[in-house]
Amino acid sequence: MADEGLPVVARFEVRQRSYLAPDGTVLRPLPDFASDIPKLLALYRGMVLTRAFDLKAVSLQRTGRLGTYAVSLGQEAVAVGIASAMRQEDVLLPSYRDNGTLLWRGTKMEEILLFWGGDERGNLSSGPAHDFPYCIPVGSQAPQAAGVAYAFKLRKEPRVAVCLFGDGATSKGDVWEAMNFAGVHKLPLLFVANNNQWAISVPLKLQTASQTLAQKAIAAGFTGEQVDGNDVIAVRAAAEEAIAQARAGGGPRLIEALTYRLSDHTTADDAARYRSPEEVQTRWKEEPIARLRAYLVSQKAWGKAQEEELAAECQKEIEAAIERYLASSPRAPETMFDHLYARASERSSAEARMPELTLIEAINLALARAMQEDANVVVLGEDVGVNGGVFRATVGLQQRFGAERVIDTPLAELLISGLCVGMAAQGLKPVGEIQFMGFIYPCIDQLVNHASRLRNRTQGRLSCPMVLRTPHGGGIRAPEHHSESTEAMLAHIPGLRVVMPSSPERAYGLLLASIRDPDPVVFLEPTRIYRAAKGQVEDNGEALPLDIAFVLRQGHDVTLISWGAVVKETLAAAAELAGQGIEAEVIDLATLKPYDEETVLASVTKTGRCVIVHEAARTGGFGAEIAALIAERGLTSLLAPVARVTGYDTIMPLPRLEQRYIPSVPRIVAATRKACEFA
Ligand SMILES: Cc1ncc(C[n+]2csc(CCOP(=O)(O)OP(=O)(O)O)c2C)c(N)n1
Known part of the structure; x- marks a missing residue:
């Protein structure tokens, strides 16, 4: 190669962490916490409960009692391994598949069911109040996680943001932009890419040509590590280390957890359309629950009786939660307007x-x-x-x-x-x-x-x-x-x-x-x-009210409504019209959403004529909304059709023509005169 003599300026490596082989045998010395058998049993229980819950949720969906549901079958070790390494005060930003993570952090099963059953009250969550709800637009939680972590850093709080997403999400700019920023500011943030090999029907090889997802962190200036995501001990150890590093001010980390989505993408998907049963069968041999069970059995810490007892206990807990979910009161339709804005x-x-x-x-x-x-x-x-x-x-x-x-x-x-x-x-x-x-x-x-x-x-x-x-x-x-x-x-x-x-x-x-x-x-x-x-602006710290329109000029012949820069032309037009014997009332809408309907209607009731002036293109512009309001609630006061003076229905032209596009004083004057002459 021609460039062989050129110096190498950077080399990178990505490590992979695993402790247990698929059959539960130990590959290398286990981390310290793994000698604490009750701790391992708790992780085991968390995974078993998650799986049992997921499967029940699917049967609820199949029987019409739950909406579309994303199962985490085969990915339980990531849920539990990550959640168990977090503290309550840390903030979780989960993806739609992270049911087990939420469960571990205290969200009740009936709350999860309520959300996927189509009721926002499920997001009220008994888990930490600062945790984010499920993120549905893929990867969009990543920049938010960077915002959360920035807040921690700014306030010097020893807290960590933990953001989970799938392999598909790593193709999105959102995730890259977040990682890049987190790297620049050394934010206390753990990114977890749950690489389950599939993004609905798109396999990893069509998602990226990158050898690993973990290496994407390297470009952002921090460590990316691959972890066997079917080995809960490895996930927990990697998360513990990354979170401790982040908490101590060492900056972000990316964990790529290698898993496999054993289920359909969601209950609305049929994975048989795009992958073979043989592939899935092979992957079942690697799943995380049997793996930890085999290890626990080898340690004489687990047996058939405990397994049966745990299964029964989980079923009981889940059944009780389902009962509470099914008994939840219906939401009154008008509550859809609750919590839209603060009171x-x-x-x-x-x-x-x-x-x-x-x-x-x-x-x-x-x-x-x-x-x-x-x-x-x-x-x-x-x-x-x-x-x-x-x-x-x-x-x-x-x-x-x-x-x-x-x-x-x-x-x-x-x-x-x-x-x-x-x-x-x-x-x-x-x-x-x-x-x-x-x-x-x-x-x-x-x-x-x-x-x-x-x-x-x-x-x-x-x-x-x-x-x-x-x-x-x-x-x-x-x-x-x-x-x-x-x-x-x-x-x-x-x-x-x-x-x-x-x-x-x-x-x-x-x-x-x-x-x-x-x-x-x-x-x-x-x-x-x-x-x-x-x-004249006095820096007295006093705010002006939002959601209120400002009447800038009183008049009784016609109402001119505008906002932004063209208020200037609108006022100039009103001054010119006054010279012609037309007294225009000029309203600056100021807040467009939610806007001050009452001031608009009161003025039109008084004048009977209305001209709306805005710079934006005409069709679908906000003027149409105001005209509709007047048609609905002010029609009987009208003495003339509502008129609009707007930009035109074309792309905003480059500077040579832009002044022809922006409503001018003569255009406003002409439209207003026409409205006033209408009889
Ligand atoms: C921005 C965005 N685009 C498309 C979708 C529809 N969609 C939902 S899940 C999904 C695949 C996501 O795959 P991945 O990130 O690997 O996560 P996984 O579902 O495997 O957990 C798609 C395309 C979406 N929710 N958000």
Whole structure:
């Protein structure tokens, strides 16, 4: 080879840990804890119980009494080996298959059944209240785990986050982004890749060409170890070592547990379609329960009588749990709205008047104020630290509050949002920055599947007080993708708050309110007026109310409703119309989700005419929602059809045409005159 003479700059190795052979014989000296037979018996019991429970759950599903269920048959050693190495105060971020891990940590069987039976109350869990519920979107728990671990590190708590996922998940950017960040910050975090060889029907060889999954950690700068996942002693020993290292400040580790999914993927799957019975049969010879049993028998610590006794005991426990599950009260339909947002009383809604700063300076001021008053507030994103953000929203914050609280993250938007979710669930108040709205889309999974619903799906056990800030809209001659206004997409997500200020005063007050809010907020900042808008802002720490629209100008002839940067054109149009004898009332919606329907309806009731102005494309824009509200609840007051002045139904054009796209004062004036002339 031509490059043979080049120096080797790095070499890596991956070790594999196993103690018991499939027949239970000892391969090498056992770790210390294994001489404690009662401890081994407890692990054995945990595995037997998990398997018996899983099998019962399948029969419940087959008889129509449970929804789709993911069985962990053959993977019990990972569940029990990992869970038993954790402390109560550690935080588990499980995958949908980690039933045995939850059981070990104290979740009741009836709770697991309740969740898979289709009832969120199951997620209330009797296990540690800080543990995360099952994660269904594959791998998306990994960046959250990094957020949780970051919170531990920041607060100097000797706790560890433990994140479980499958081999399929390791193909996702989520897992890589999380590992990369965990490596950079030496986070107290254990990643466990349960390599059961299959991701539904996709075999490992189609998942990756990597020789091991463990080596993926090496690229992130920490150790990855392979463990025989059918050997509970090996799993427990590896987990114990990794968790102790993490707790002592030694950083993260990845354990690749080699297992085999002996069952179908879930009860909705038929694995015979894609793998041979012979393959499965061969793998049955390696399964973890028989292996430990053989060892215990060889140690004269176990026998037929104990086995029968244990089986009976497990059956009894499971039957009793099933009875409680089947007897659970039905959920009243209206409870689906419970735990969507925190109750109003939990929300800070101090109303205040603010007293010359630009909008971006007001944001910076609010961030500094929030960080000063609450040590839990952390700011994270690309370039937010040393550079103070590409728009300088975070300038000076890192110097003032330190690099631990103002975090320059790797270039990974999904990671930023996932970190926020994990941090928020752990009691921090993260404020993430996405540099431009065009790059928020990798965060959608975290926003839709996690942030917005964490409170609801855990029935209030966990919440997600995070803010994700991003510049919104065009008009600054920015390159492609830097001028997006896709707020309607976000406002369609129940459980999320979508806030957009249109002046420095409201930027300050609404950002403070958003940071203090107990629910997740996407805070959209109108880029075009970052520096163009100036106003008196008093740094008095007073928030403005969320979910409230602001009437910026009183009028009785027509209602103009807008938000974000185009509020400026809307106000200019109102001033021009006043010169023509038309008195327009101008409403800044400010919070789009949930929005202030009453202020809108009250104004339209008064004026009978309404023009909605937004920069985003017309079809499916948020203006359509307001028009629908007026049609439903304000129709009889209307003297003219509701009109919309919006961006057009096309891609936001590049700078040469962007001003033609953004609603202009003449367009607003013309539409308003038309509405007023309608008879
Ligand atoms: C992001 C995402 N894509 C697709 C799915 C549908 N799905 C559920 S499980 C699964 C396979 C996951 O395989 P792996 O990560 O190896 O875990 P395992 O199921 O084997 O435990 C897929 C594709 C999902 N839940 N989430």
